[in-house]
Amino acid sequence: MVVDQLRESELDRLFQAFADPTRRDIVRRATVGEYTVSGLAALYAMSFAAVQKHVAVLERASLVTKEKRGREQIVRGNHEGLQKARRLLDEYEQIWRQRAARMADILAEG
Amino acid sequence: MVVDQLRESELDRLFQAFADPTRRDIVRRATVGEYTVSGLAALYAMSFAAVQKHVAVLERASLVTKEKRGREQIVRGNHEGLQKARRLLDEYEQIWRQRAARMADILAEG
DNA sequence: CTGATCTACAACCATTTGGTTGTACGTTAG
DNA sequence: CTAACGTACAACCAAATGGTTGTAGATCAG
Numbered sequence: 001m002v003v004d005q006l007r008e009s010e011l012d013r014l015f016q017a018f019a020d021p022t023r024r025d026i027v028r029r030a031t032v033g034e035y036t037v038s039g040l041a042a043l044y045a046m047s048f049a050a051v052q053k054h055v056a057v058l059e060r061a062s063l064v065t066k067e068k069r070g071r072e073q074i075v076r077g078n079h080e081g082l083q084k085a086r087r088l089l090d091e092y093e094q095i096w097r098q099r100a101a102r103m104a105d106i107l108a109e110g
Numbered sequence: 111m112v113v114d115q116l117r118e119s120e121l122d123r124l125f126q127a128f129a130d131p132t133r134r135d136i137v138r139r140a141t142v143g144e145y146t147v148s149g150l151a152a153l154y155a156m157s158f159a160a161v162q163k164h165v166a167v168l169e170r171a172s173l174v175t176k177e178k179r180g181r182e183q184i185v186r187g188n189h190e191g192l193q194k195a196r197r198l199l200d201e202y203e204q205i206w207r208q209r210a211a212r213m214a215d216i217l218a219e220g
Numbered sequence: 221c222t223g224a225t226c227t228a229c230a231a232c233c234a235t236t237t238g239g240t241t242g243t244a245c246g247t248t249a250g
Numbered sequence: 251c252t253a254a255c256g257t258a259c260a261a262c263c264a265a266a267t268g269g270t271t272g273t274a275g276a277t278c279a280g
Contacts, residue, residue, distance in 0.1 A: 008131045018198075019125035020238085021118045031205050038256055050239055052258075057237095071247040071256050077209075082202050088128075089196045095141050096189055130268085148226060160269055162228075167267095181226050181277040225278075236267070241260105248255075 014085045017061035022046075023054050030064050031077030037066075040075060124195050127171035132156075133164050140174050141187030147176075150185060 017023055026040055041051040055075055058064040062081035067074045127133055136150055151161040165185055168174040172191035177184045 011134070012129050012131065015125045015129035016237095019122050019129055021122065022238095024121070024198075027202065028205060031202070031209060036256075046238090047240060048257085049241080049259085053238070068257095073257065077206070079206055082199065082206065086196075086199045086203060088134075089192065089199060092137065092141070092192050093196065095138060096187070096192070099141060099187075126267095132268095146226075147228095156268090157270065158227085159229085159271080163268075178227095183227065221280100223279090225276100227276080228274085230273085231271090233270075234268090237265080238263105239265100240263075242262105243258100243260085245258085246256090248253100250251100250253085 013061040017057050017063055023058055027063050030075045035075050036072040123171045127167050127173055133168055137173050140185045145185050146182040
């Protein structure tokens, strides 16, 4: 069927990005405020490079953006990725509602 | 901090489960109708065992349920997992709205 | 009863993931 | 200018992931 190959891998990256507690925390924080990469790194019990990788994963998933400011890199939440993830889950919710509606129909005519 | 360790790994499993196109497709189909494991397996260009594993991942994430019927196993969509995933993304959306509200406040008093 | 079917699960393999350390390079502070 | 800082990236490693084949136990059909 090959249903929208591009969107599929985009969704893979999105949900993969959400599937890690450190990354979810980074998204939260970077949405509330502004953080440098090392500012974020200071928050977790892992190396700077590990956090840097997490940020890179989030950036590829459009869940954060990075903006260079002098020698620092400012990390901010990016609404775009979140919206896309929510849109998919909304589709699934819609499928559930249609299913419920069909059940109701069957009961009504039965 | 150890914020709700249980829920965290539950969310890991949930989003990890969504991070694969075959699994997303299985959830869709199993929500619309009923499928046996081999009925699902027939739909994809991979082995029965591979599909079986995907179903197991979805089951652990509460995105589908399995019910034994004779020698068959009926796979159905499970609303529970979807709801939990949606609830998390709604939290994140809420954070965005709060952020937007704060921005508006700053502009208003400025 | 016997053979085909459906499922489960183990063992294996290649690739990806999530972490590490080390090196290099631009930028800022003193 | 020089030292410290912030970042990027490569190389490496262990564990997890996504796939395979093969074996075995239930259950159903003829």
